[in-house]
Amino acid sequence: MRARTAAAAGVLGVSLLAGCDAPAPAPPPVSPLRAPGNPASPAVPATRTSGTPPPVTWQVGARPLPLRPDGFGEILPTPPELVNRALPTRDLLPPPTRDRYAAKVTAVPADVLARSTWQPACPVASADLRYVTLSFWGFDGRAHTGELLVRQDAAKPVTDAFGELFAQRFPIEEMRITAPAELDAAPTGDGNNTSAFVCRPARGQASWSAHAYGLAVDVDPFCNPYTKSDLVLPELASSYLDRKNVRPGMVLADDPVVRAFAREGWQWGGAWRSPTDRMHFTATGA
Template sequence: MPSPRPRRRRAAVAVLIAAAVVTGCLPGRSSDGAPAGTSQPSPSDTTSATNGEPAVSPSATAAAGHTPGGPPPTAEEAIAADPPISTRPSWLGTRVLPLRADGFGQVQPTPPELRDRRLPPPVGVPRAGTDRFVATVSDVPEEVVARSTWSRRCPVAVSDLRYVTLSFWGFDGRAYRGELLLHASAADPVVTVFERLFEAGFPIEEMRVVSPEEVDALPTGDGNNTTAFVCRSVRGATSWSEHAYGLAVDINPFHNPYVKGDLVLPELASAYTDRGWERPGMILAGDVVTEAFAEIGWGWGGDWRGSVDWMHSSRSGR
């Protein structure tokens, strides 16, 4: 990740959103897993349990814009100025949330460690091996099909999907290799999107194929997996999600949550409903992410009315 997006002082933003059908985002609840079924790279090519150098940040008072002898920072300013952690908390993906009546987890305050989330990928995610963008598009290998959510009931045949591997920058400034399942007609255009993000230094925490176990898992509210194909219906409806066709992509869900009324997904990501406080990994109107998807004719969930889905881009715009 060459350089993070500049940060701006937090601005209070109230997210008041009316009812709408929940989209097919957030297929998995936990993000602490490496791509399974792939060949194991050497230890030097994968993340370690303590990867990522400690973040170098000014003191809380300096970062908040205060000078020695001046008034102390407010509580909100002090929280915003805390230096981001650079190692993954051991509890990620393990704390199951109480359920709401609608089956989602109860929305809870964002843990301090995740308010400015800049974590390296989980242990075992393969390094890219080069600082140049590299991508491959191929038929879906049988072992990938076996660990994916595809089944014969899905609205798309395996032969209409493609297995895509590509480079992405982690929040630790290292280049990693991710994987996506995409519709054959979308694979090449989406690769051009991620090439632009790579060239711009846009950071991504992890990118891997979602498993059936993740879809069925109880919510922990802290997942952050960038993904495309997931064979599932729209939340709260019976129609297929755009993800079920491989025609939608969710990027950094924790940094770019789905919001509908009092529901926030992931459930611990409420700190990221404040879009005025810009942090690395966020998708904002007119930025490189929205522009890159717009150039291939895809729409962004951040433009929706009635609900908002900042992580989500799709061919149909839904």
Template sequence: MPPAWLGTRVLPRTAAGYGEIRPTPRELRDRRFTLPDTVPMLPGTGFASRVEIAPADVIARSTWVQGCPVAASDLAWVRLTFWGFDDRRHTGELLVKASVADQIVQVFGDLYRARFPIEEMRITTRAELTAPPTGDGNDTGSFNCRPKAGQKTGFSQHAYGLAVDVDPFQNPYVNGSLVLPELSSSYVDRSDVRPGMILPGGPVVRAFARIGWTWGGDWHSLKDLQHFSQNGT
């Protein structure tokens, strides 16, 4: 079970606007719980998916606004099943560029069959963009209309629906002393392998490579261990 305080303990902000980097709490050093699903379970007993052009109500609860670099009509609402840390079948949702929706379904079908565990899979909300940092989020997601990490201008590939982050807490973004999520420092040591970690040659890297997407864990100037994108950025 997740600790009762998960997502509630606000971190002081740094001058860069992130939360203060702190040691990983004991309860999260070997993180392996699954949060409640936010969409109804898809029928069946194995991998399943549903893809449709994103309805207006789904767009309304996402980060999409006028001025985002992708039209709302070009985003697909993808629901699919995934394997949780609780060894059970779950259903989550993603917003992705419609042109890659079938490929993303293929990736998560591969991960389901490999029983790669995922904590939660849901659409990022607009409120989360300005929410105070708690440093303990772990949402597997795609579309997020925001700038590139560490920059104030220029859109991230997430803003196009052409990038996916998988289990961010177990697979943090690391750039010098900056670690995001801010409480995930215990996962910077990749030699201490725990469930949910993305490793070179592992099932997640292989699944995305099969559709031609590349991994931020292969970058040299920084490591974005959670991040996969179509164009490599």
């Protein structure tokens, strides 16, 4: 793999376009995070971005970035269209009925495994993975069905945690299985796919990531970027380093998302010092 492949999972995306269904009644608003501001600065209250989101003019994954010497994309300012990110979700699976949370765990179908990043060299056997479909709320205020691959023993913790996120109406833009081509695609720095199993090394390391074992989940990566020194991933997400400007999809300390995973014994990478991996939840501590 090239140097940048460690950043591919959860960072690259495909185009998310609004569907062509007939207009539906306006859904109830999606809650941002019901969480306090940055506890390190309690004297400065968190603010919330309000107002009508701008029209969708951004096509995710369409604009490759120039490369840095380390193989990642150049860290560029967040485009105005993504500063208050609220792109709609394109349904890949049938949405849940009556907007109720539903989760299903099965053995991984052969066609699903074939379009995933699994290969025999991965540190988890395909028979030990499970295919999970589950409900989530989109930034469009509608319920959708996403898909994840996780290790067998992670299926219940993951479905329970996302059940709590659904109850809190926490918005997720996209939830799909990472495709092999994404690992070597040119970085675009604008992806926001919530994902679990990806057979790749840890960022900047030769050892396997917890994702390669099916024991980690990245939630709304663009809204919760990874940082280490001058590196920001996704590369266009610098606007979301301002954690006092609380926008939908952001994960903050001791908020419902962190508590939901903590109840399952999973750690949050946003509490780490270097790197700080705000999107990352892990059963292994790595």
